Amino acid sequence: MNTPTLVWSALRRRKARTLFTFLSVVVAFVLFSVLAAVRQGMLGQLTFSVAERLETNNKISQGSPLPVSYYDKIVTVPGVTAVTYLNGFQGYFKDPRDRLQVLVFSPTFLQVYREATLPPAQMHAWLTDRQGVIVGPALVRRMGWKVGETIPIQSKVPQKDGSTTWYFHLDGIYHADLPAAYQSFFVAHYRYFNEGVANPRLQNIVFQYIERITDPRDATAIASAIDGLFKNSSPQTLTQSEAAETISYIRQFGDVSAMVIYVGIAVFFSLLLIISNTLAQSVQERTAEFAILRGLGFERGWLARLVLQESLLLIVSGAVLGLALGYEVTRLLYPSVGNILQTFALTWGAAGLGILLSIVFALLAGLVPVQRITRLRVAEALRKS
Amino acid sequence: MASVIAADSQNRALVSLRGVTKLYQRGSETVEVLKRLDLEVPRGDFLALMGPSGSGKTTLMNILGGLDRPSAGEVLVGGQPIHRLSERALSAWRARHIGFVFQTYHLLPLLTAAQNVELPLMLTRFKAAERRKRAQVALALVGMEAHAGQKPTELSGGQEQRVGIARAIVSDPTVLLCDEPTGDLDRTAGDEILELLQLLNREHGKTILMVTHDPHAAAKARRTLYMNKGVLGEKPEA
Numbered sequence: 001m002n003t004p005t006l007v008w009s010a011l012r013r014r015k016a017r018t019l020f021t022f023l024s025v026v027v028a029f030v031l032f033s034v035l036a037a038v039r040q041g042m043l044g045q046l047t048f049s050v051a052e053r054l055e056t057n058n059k060i061s062q063g064s065p066l067p068v069s070y071y072d073k074i075v076t077v078p079g080v081t082a083v084t085y086l087n088g089f090q091g092y093f094k095d096p097r098d099r100l101q102v103l104v105f106s107p108t109f110l111q112v113y114r115e116a117t118l119p120p121a122q123m124h125a126w127l128t129d130r131q132g133v134i135v136g137p138a139l140v141r142r143m144g145w146k147v148g149e150t151i152p153i154q155s156k157v158p159q160k161d162g163s164t165t166w167y168f169h170l171d172g173i174y175h176a177d178l179p180a181a182y183q184s185f186f187v188a189h190y191r192y193f194n195e196g197v198a199n200p201r202l203q204n205i206v207f208q209y210i211e212r213i214t215d216p217r218d219a220t221a222i223a224s225a226i227d228g229l230f231k232n233s234s235p236q237t238l239t240q241s242e243a244a245e246t247i248s249y250i251r252q253f254g255d256v257s258a259m260v261i262y263v264g265i266a267v268f269f270s271l272l273l274i275i276s277n278t279l280a281q282s283v284q285e286r287t288a289e290f291a292i293l294r295g296l297g298f299e300r301g302w303l304a305r306l307v308l309q310e311s312l313l314l315i316v317s318g319a320v321l322g323l324a325l326g327y328e329v330t331r332l333l334y335p336s337v338g339n340i341l342q343t344f345a346l347t348w349g350a351a352g353l354g355i356l357l358s359i360v361f362a363l364l365a366g367l368v369p370v371q372r373i374t375r376l377r378v379a380e381a382l383r384k385s
Numbered sequence: 386m387a388s389v390i391a392a393d394s395q396n397r398a399l400v401s402l403r404g405v406t407k408l409y410q411r412g413s414e415t416v417e418v419l420k421r422l423d424l425e426v427p428r429g430d431f432l433a434l435m436g437p438s439g440s441g442k443t444t445l446m447n448i449l450g451g452l453d454r455p456s457a458g459e460v461l462v463g464g465q466p467i468h469r470l471s472e473r474a475l476s477a478w479r480a481r482h483i484g485f486v487f488q489t490y491h492l493l494p495l496l497t498a499a500q501n502v503e504l505p506l507m508l509t510r511f512k513a514a515e516r517r518k519r520a521q522v523a524l525a526l527v528g529m530e531a532h533a534g535q536k537p538t539e540l541s542g543g544q545e546q547r548v549g550i551a552r553a554i555v556s557d558p559t560v561l562l563c564d565e566p567t568g569d570l571d572r573t574a575g576d577e578i579l580e581l582l583q584l585l586n587r588e589h590g591k592t593i594l595m596v597t598h599d600p601h602a603a604a605k606a607r608r609t610l611y612m613n614k615g616v617l618g619e620k621p622e623a
Contacts, residue, residue: 001496001503001516009495292491295452296505296552297480299473379447382487 007309010286018314021278025318026325028271029354033326034333035264036350041341051216053112054223055245056209059236062248065205066235068194071106073229079213079222082111085206087190091155091166093143100139100186102153102166104193112212115176122147122172130192133168137175138183145170158198166196182342209237216241276365279311283369290373291381304370311366312359319358323351398425398461399592400449400560405458407444407615418444420615421458426560431586431593433603435621436612442596443564445612449594450483450562451475463559480508484553488565490545492537498548499524499533505556523551527581543574550581554591561585563595567602579605 011018056074058064068085075083088103107127110116118126118134126132135145145151151168158164168188176182194203213222223239230237240248283290290303327346337344407419418441426432434442447453448460451467460468462482470478484505492501502520511519524530527547537545546566553561563582567575583605585591595606603609611621 001500001507001520002513003507005496005500009493012495288491289493292485292487292493293504294476295450295479295485297476297478297483297508299476379444379453382447382452382491383443 003306003309006306007313010282010306010310011314013286014282017278017282021275022314022318024271024275025315025358026322028268028275029319029322029358030326030329031264031268031271032354032357033323033330033346033350035261035268036354037326037330037333037344037346038260038341040347040350041337041344044343044345044347050115050242051219052213053242054211054213054219054226054239055242056211056226056237056239057207057245059227059238062238063207064235065207066209066237068190068204068206070209070230070237071206074209074211074226077211077222077225077229079215079218080211080226081214082108082212084108084112084210085190086208086210087193087202087206089155089157089193091153091157093151093153096154098143100153100184102155102168102186102188102193104188104190106190109187112210114212115178116174117176118172118174125171129169129171130189131167131169132171133186133188134172134174135170135187136183136185137173139186140170140173142184147172157202159196160198162198166193211239272361272365275315276361276368279307279314279365280368280372282310283307283372287372287376287381288384290376291378294376294378295382300374300376303373304366307369307373308363308366311362311369315362315365316355316358319354323354327351399428399430399463400424400426400594401459401461402445402449403459403461405445405448405455405460407441407448407453408456418615419448419455422615422617424610424617426592426594428592429586429590431583431605431607432595433606433609434594434596434612435598435600435603435609438598440612441615442612446562446564446594446596449560450485451479477508480505480556482559484556484558484561486546486549486553486561486563486566488568490537490542490549490569492545492548492552494537497534497536498529498540498551501537501548502551502555505552509556519555520551523555524548526554526585527551541574542570543577546570546574546578547581550578550585554585554589559592561591561593563593565597566595567597567599572601575599575602 056066056070058066071083071085074080084106086103086105088101090099091102092099110123116134122134126134133151139145143151147170149170151170153166153168155164155166157166159166174185174187190206197203211222211226213219219241223241226239227237293303294300323346330344330346334344402422402424405419405422405424406417409416409418422445434445436442444453448455449462451470455468458468459466465478467475467478492498493504496504499517499520502523503516506516506519509516521530521533524533527550529544529547529551532540532544532548537548540548546569550566561582566582567578570578579602582593582595586593586607593606595602597603611618613621
């Protein structure tokens with residue numbers, strides 16, 4: 001006979017009620033996991049934004065093209081150490097369901113995105129291979145590719161010879177300590193695409209320039225200098241830091257996400273209030289038992305700790321299961337939302353916060369019952385029972 | 386009027402009540418439940434307390450057991466003035482010195498008989514094995530060793546009360562306070578419980594105070610006192 005036996009026996013007293021309360025906690029924390037993943041999806045990219053990186057877009061509309069000829073001017077701006085540019089097209093490998101985005105960069109890609117690393121031999125192979133591609137490990141696993149393999153990508157973008165199949169050589173697999181969304185890039189050479197694409201309107205254009213700078217404190221001045229170069233050109237450019245760019249992106253759908261999160265929080269706390277009420281009810285039903293325990297010599301503090309342990313066991317174990325299920329749910333949802341919220345995932349930090357929240361809530365939920373116990377008049381409670 | 390019920394002069398009193406008064410507030414009215422009560426109970430006594438409902442028997446029992454405090458007067462058990470103890474000290478004192486036996490047994494429904502009996506020992510320094518052993522001894526003493534693994538719902542009323550008595554004696558308390566211990570039992574089961582209490586008093590020297598409505602039960606005690614309107618007497622009110 002020990003305290004855990006008493007705690008467990010109290011929870012088994014009304015099994016159906018305990019089960020439903022437990023399930024409510026589980027559901028609340030599944031919801032918490034999804035909300036945390038949405039938040040991470042919105043703000044997570046900021047975490048990986050690199051202060052030494054600037055992005056130059058078409059000033060009129062992000063995503064509209066810029067001439068590739070701007071490169072030669074941008075690279076001369078003082079403080080800029082490397083520049084790469086980006087274009088791309090949609091395609092698929094064998095099965096139309098295995099869609100992927102072919103990103104075509106200048107060979108300076110690895111100088112700008114230093115967080116992506118690969119063995120020197122693979123890097124050399126890619127830099128010297130016009131049809132070369134480096135791919136993220138998650139995509140390699142999903143497609144079952146091997147280094148050295150030739151990969152045919154079907155696309156709606158025809159080549160000059162009329163073919164819509166683009167062949168790439170898998171020269172390397174990059175490594176980056178970044179979330180899942182960053183493990184599936186397919187990085188090919190701009191030159192291969194630009195020289196091969198049939199449509200002249202797709203030639204010699206880029207959708208974005210990305211610059212590496214020496215000192216983030218100079219970011220504003222450098223951005224102004226870059227935009228100043230094209231003040232009298234068409235199109236004009238808008239250069240901003242990667243973080244600022246991410247924030248602009250988030251603002252596009254920020255209000256909707258905020259609403260979803262606020263509604264979710266309201267539902268989450270409503271569920272937890274119901275749980276708190278159930279706990280209070282459970283304790284009230286056992287008033288006579290608590291009076292007996294007091295009569296046997298158990299102190300108020302001991303009984304208060306007993307109730308808090310019940311509350312902790314019920315809520316924290318429910319939270320742990322809810323977070324585990326939530327993790328699986330977010331993994332299942334990722335293919336549907338990952339294209340918008342690239343960092344959509346339940347992070348360890350959020351899971352830790354969930355556990356902490358469950359502990360705080362268990363203690364709060366136990367407050368009312370504990371107060372009832374500490375105010376219990378033993379003689380009166382025994383007489384009423 | 387104060388009623389003085391003195392113990393046998395040869396025995397030093399284990400329990401002494403001196404001028405104990407208990408007042409309750411019932412709305413705007415103050416009710417005097419116990420009226421300057423004096424009582425001495427020697428070690429090894431088996432005292433039955435009779436009286437009509439509302440006469441103050443249970444209140445007296447609660448004060449003796451440290452579950453309630455007197456409005457005035459002194460309560461000494463083993464020479465210790467328990468009315469002066471803090472709430473915390475009173476809990477510890479109760480665990481060490483008092484064993485309660487209730488009319489409705491009050492066993493925890495999801496614990497086995499052995500676990501119920503072991504409960505008071507959780508407040509001691511005994512290790513788990515020792516606690517289990519002592520619980521088994523207490524159950525054996527009340528003839529319930531064969532039912533150690535059963536839950537209260539699987540026991541008869543008489544058996545539940547035996548387990549309740551085992552729980553009351555397991556920590557070897559100074560005084561056993563029994564509130565209508567046979568009130569919920571039929572005559573046969575009630576007699577068995579009374580015989581058990583007599584055995585505990587006679588063979589094991591337990592000091593027992595028993596509140597009862599039943600003259601048959603009271604007759605099993607060494608002596609009987611009568612309470613009426615908060616006053617103790619040696620004879621029932623005419």
